[in-house]
Amino acid sequence: MALTISRRALFGVAVAATAAALPSRAEARPRVVAEPDAVGLLYDSTRCIGCGGCVAACKESNGVPWDGEPTELDCTTRNVVKTRNLRQPSAAGASTAFVKRQCMHCVDPSCVSACMLGALHKQGNSKRVPGEPKGTGIVVWDPDLCLGCRYCEIACAFSIPKFEWLAANPRIVKCELCRHRADPTHDGPLSVANPACAEVCPAEAVVFGRRADLLAEAWRRISAEPGRYEPRVYGESDGGGTQSLYLAAAGVSFQDLGLPDMPSESPASLSESVSHAPYLHGLTPIALYAGAAAIIRRNRRRAEDESAHHGEDSK
Amino acid sequence: MNHHPHPRPIGGPLLDRGMVTLLALFGIAEGVIIWRFVAGLGAVSNMNDGYAWGIWEPVNVVVFTGIGAGAYSVGLLCYLLNRGEYHPLVRPSVLVGAIAYSLGGASIMVALGRPWNMYWLAMPPMWNLSSVLLEVAICVMGYVCVLWIEMLPAALDRAATSRHPRWSAFGRRWGQRLARAMPYIIALAMLLPTMHQSSLGGLMIVAGPKLHPLWHTTLLPLLALVSCLAMGLGTVVVLTAMMKQSWNARHDHELLVDMCRVNGGLLVLFAGLRVADLMAAGKLDFLAVPDFYLIVFVLEMALFLLPAFVFLTGRVENSRARFVAALSAVTAGALWRVDAFLTCYNAGESFSYWPSWGEISFTVGMAAIGVAVFIAITRLLPVVVVHDTPVPASIAAFVLSAKPEEAAGRSGALTAH
Numbered sequence: 001m002a003l004t005i006s007r008r009a010l011f012g013v014a015v016a017a018t019a020a021a022l023p024s025r026a027e028a029r030p031r032v033v034a035e036p037d038a039v040g041l042l043y044d045s046t047r048c049i050g051c052g053g054c055v056a057a058c059k060e061s062n063g064v065p066w067d068g069e070p071t072e073l074d075c076t077t078r079n080v081v082k083t084r085n086l087r088q089p090s091a092a093g094a095s096t097a098f099v100k101r102q103c104m105h106c107v108d109p110s111c112v113s114a115c116m117l118g119a120l121h122k123q124g125n126s127k128r129v130p131g132e133p134k135g136t137g138i139v140v141w142d143p144d145l146c147l148g149c150r151y152c153e154i155a156c157a158f159s160i161p162k163f164e165w166l167a168a169n170p171r172i173v174k175c176e177l178c179r180h181r182a183d184p185t186h187d188g189p190l191s192v193a194n195p196a197c198a199e200v201c202p203a204e205a206v207v208f209g210r211r212a213d214l215l216a217e218a219w220r221r222i223s224a225e226p227g228r229y230e231p232r233v234y235g236e237s238d239g240g241g242t243q244s245l246y247l248a249a250a251g252v253s254f255q256d257l258g259l260p261d262m263p264s265e266s267p268a269s270l271s272e273s274v275s276h277a278p279y280l281h282g283l284t285p286i287a288l289y290a291g292a293a294a295i296i297r298r299n300r301r302r303a304e305d306e307s308a309h310h311g312e313d314s315k
Numbered sequence: 316m317n318h319h320p321h322p323r324p325i326g327g328p329l330l331d332r333g334m335v336t337l338l339a340l341f342g343i344a345e346g347v348i349i350w351r352f353v354a355g356l357g358a359v360s361n362m363n364d365g366y367a368w369g370i371w372e373p374v375n376v377v378v379f380t381g382i383g384a385g386a387y388s389v390g391l392l393c394y395l396l397n398r399g400e401y402h403p404l405v406r407p408s409v410l411v412g413a414i415a416y417s418l419g420g421a422s423i424m425v426a427l428g429r430p431w432n433m434y435w436l437a438m439p440p441m442w443n444l445s446s447v448l449l450e451v452a453i454c455v456m457g458y459v460c461v462l463w464i465e466m467l468p469a470a471l472d473r474a475a476t477s478r479h480p481r482w483s484a485f486g487r488r489w490g491q492r493l494a495r496a497m498p499y500i501i502a503l504a505m506l507l508p509t510m511h512q513s514s515l516g517g518l519m520i521v522a523g524p525k526l527h528p529l530w531h532t533t534l535l536p537l538l539a540l541v542s543c544l545a546m547g548l549g550t551v552v553v554l555t556a557m558m559k560q561s562w563n564a565r566h567d568h569e570l571l572v573d574m575c576r577v578n579g580g581l582l583v584l585f586a587g588l589r590v591a592d593l594m595a596a597g598k599l600d601f602l603a604v605p606d607f608y609l610i611v612f613v614l615e616m617a618l619f620l621l622p623a624f625v626f627l628t629g630r631v632e633n634s635r636a637r638f639v640a641a642l643s644a645v646t647a648g649a650l651w652r653v654d655a656f657l658t659c660y661n662a663g664e665s666f667s668y669w670p671s672w673g674e675i676s677f678t679v680g681m682a683a684i685g686v687a688v689f690i691a692i693t694r695l696l697p698v699v700v701v702h703d704t705p706v707p708a709s710i711a712a713f714v715l716s717a718k719p720e721e722a723a724g725r726s727g728a729l730t731a732h
């Protein structure tokens with residue numbers, strides 16, 4: 001007896017589980033594409049001379065005092081240039097390569113998907129701050145909506161957002177593409193942001209501009225000197241695409257530069273379609289609730305009837 | 316007429332040695348909390364930008380709520396599958412759930428860097444509906460309220476038996492009103508955990524390449540749901556054995572066996588889903604790499620399948636074996652959760668993490684206050700169904716003496732009908 005009912009219980013659980021799992025991949029969320037005027041950075045590892053000028057300029061323009069050459073991003077370092085040891089030497093025989101790391105300004109950012117109240121959001125999408133420029137795609141942080149939950153740090157595949165661990169009122173710190181240096185007297189990209197790192201780079205290894213233009217420039221460089229470059233622009237579609245784009249020297253894998261190997265579906269899209277699809281826009285919870293309430297009521301009424309009967313019998 | 320034996324307050328001293336120990340542990344946690352708000356999270360923890368949640372989210376939230384899911388799984392059996400005989404287990408399970416979820420919520424508040432911005436959460440237009448964490452947060456907050464409402468009848472029953480006529484009239488009147496509303500509250504208590512337990516698992520999907528492929532799967536929400544049911548049922552078996560030992564609480568052998576059989580099915584379901592998913596995703600290759608992750612994976616699977624073996628064979632009749640297996644079922648779920656959130660999460664080569672004493676004492680202190688609140692409430696309110704002659708012994712002393720096998724053996728001897 002006990003066993004049969006257990007089996008029925010199991011069956012119920014299995015059915016519910018399957019029902020929850022089935023729609024999860026069926027209703028993928030539409031792919032987010034870069035906005036036409038999205039801006040970003042192009043970093044060319046082959047041109048970088050590792051001078052660190054952009055690191056100093058970044059700190060200065062963000063009002064952070066210089067306390068020695070940083071080796072990693074942290075809550076006082078939004079930009080770092082690392083020397084990476086290569087597992088495979090480059091085609092030109094180099095065993096190391098430079099890489100600049102800062103926020104990728106993802107086309108479909110994990111951090112934005114993760115953030116509960118939209119503290120991290122694409123500029124222009126804030127529900128709290130009206131009048132932000134639209135269409136730049138810059139991922140910015142709003143101190144008033146941030147709970148300091150640090151889910152953004154967990155979510156970002158590039159491990160970009162940093163937290164002020166020793167502050168009583170900690171902030172999330174990351175590159176916001178120097179939007180505070182925007183120059184409204186200019187037209188075009190400079191009117192929304194003006195990255196200090198790109199401005200100071202003596203080698204044109206860091207270039208700021210519209211993502212579409214940067215992508216064209218990257219491919220122009222590759223086709224002009226095919227022997228020099230790895231024939232691929234990292235960020236064109238990696239992780240759903242990023243607005244910070246990377247070029248590597250021929251024979252150098254982007255993973256050796258420390259950039260993760262990501263499919264073209266963004267983690268945000270995967271996460272949201274799996275997590276939200278079973279809800280069918282709120283229909284599932286309502287149906288489950290109504291069903292549960294009906295069953296519980298019915299069961300209770302039956303139990304009451306039964307005990308009423310027993311009551312009569314015993315009289 | 317009610318067939319169910321009635322729960323009774325256990326009575327006994329509120330402040331015995333065990334309780335003082337528990338409160339002292341919580342006192343240390345309080346110190347950690349205060350220092351954390353003065354000097355920042357980094358001052359009390361080893362959390363860093365790579366392991367930004369340390370052990371607090373994985374253990375205090377994800378594991379505690381798994382342990383508290385007994386309220387959900389027993390509720391499912393009792394109310395949805397209409398197994399009225401489970402009724403005596405509902406109140407203790409709901410109390411564990413209410414406490415565990417409250418502790419999870421409280422731990423989040425302590426872990427949040429900018430909790431003063433939380434008032435925005437009360438404004439639904441500001442919600443980012445894409446955020447899996449938002450869903451967890453809202454759902455868990457709602458569920459904590461629901462769980463404590465589910466505990467109200469215990470308080471009202473107590474009031475109804477009060478010698479003061481006004482209290483007793485109040486208790487009876489509101490007890491009846493609440494009883495009428497209960498089906499709708501219980502339905503919420505079934506819906507909300509279904510949602511947030513799966514979302515809890517879903518939290519790590521977005522971490523993508525940072526989570527080891529053996530743990531990163533689109534099945535994370537479903538696995539989290541199944542694992543919470545198994546953890547919850549396991550917890551109730553462990554709890555029942557402990558209460559039997561300490562308070563001579565009623566211990567329905569048939570019922571526990573039946574519940575363990577269900578749990579056995581859940582454990583097999585979990586393991587089966589996991590293996591099937593690895594096969595479907597073509598990830599079996601990872602099982603051929605003899606590394607740390609393989610050891611962790613095998614350990615998890617063993618912890619899931621060994622109790623399933625006990626539960627689905629005749630061994631489940633032996634209360635010592637049943638107790639150990641139930642403990643293993645809880646540990647299995649807990650380990651899988653900690654692995655998916657921390658152990659098998661890799662933030663990159665430049666980060667490492669090991670919890671600090673501050674973090675550990677906070678987690679221990681929160682668990683301690685949970686046990687203390689459970690004891691205090693069961694002493695004061697009718698939660699547990701006891702035999703007529705209660706044995707006055709402290710569950711805390713029992714927990715602290717930590718000899719569960721021996722205890723289970725003894726309780727087994729007593730339960731044979």
Ligand code: SF4
Pocket residue numbers: 102103104105106109110111112139155156157158159160161174
């Ligand atoms: S790199 Fe990280 S922080 Fe920057 S936009 Fe992408 S997900 Fe957000």
Ligand code: SF4
Pocket residue numbers: 111114115116117118119120141145146147148149150151152153161172
């Ligand atoms: S820490 Fe702040 S910015 Fe990051 S996800 Fe949490 S609320 Fe958003």
Ligand code: SF4
Pocket residue numbers: 054057058059061062078079102174175176177178194195196197198
């Ligand atoms: S854009 Fe500005 S903040 Fe970002 S890396 Fe460059 S200098 Fe630093």
